[in-house]
Amino acid sequence: MELRSLDWFLVFICFYFRFALTIAPSPCINWCDINPDNGFCRGCYRTLPEIADWSKLSNSNKLEVLEKLQARKPQVIQ
Known part of the structure; x- marks a missing residue:
């Protein structure tokens, strides 16, 4: 059974909304030290x-x- 172009479009939309539209960005700043x-x-x-x-x-x-x-960040006194 072949996927019609509408089916491919729906697959693309689902993928896009699942992976591309991440609202919350990673807070990582590439200084990894626990x-x-x-x-x-x-x-x-x-x-x-x-x-x-x-x-x-x-x-x-x-x-x-x-x-x-x-709340976890140290507060800097100015």
């Missing part, structure tokens, strides 16, 4: 499980992780 005192990456402030699971997380779960990162 702080042994708190378990957070010194670059992005995620935990190892959050880093490992990032590509599998839904956008809503990614946004939840991103919200936690602000």
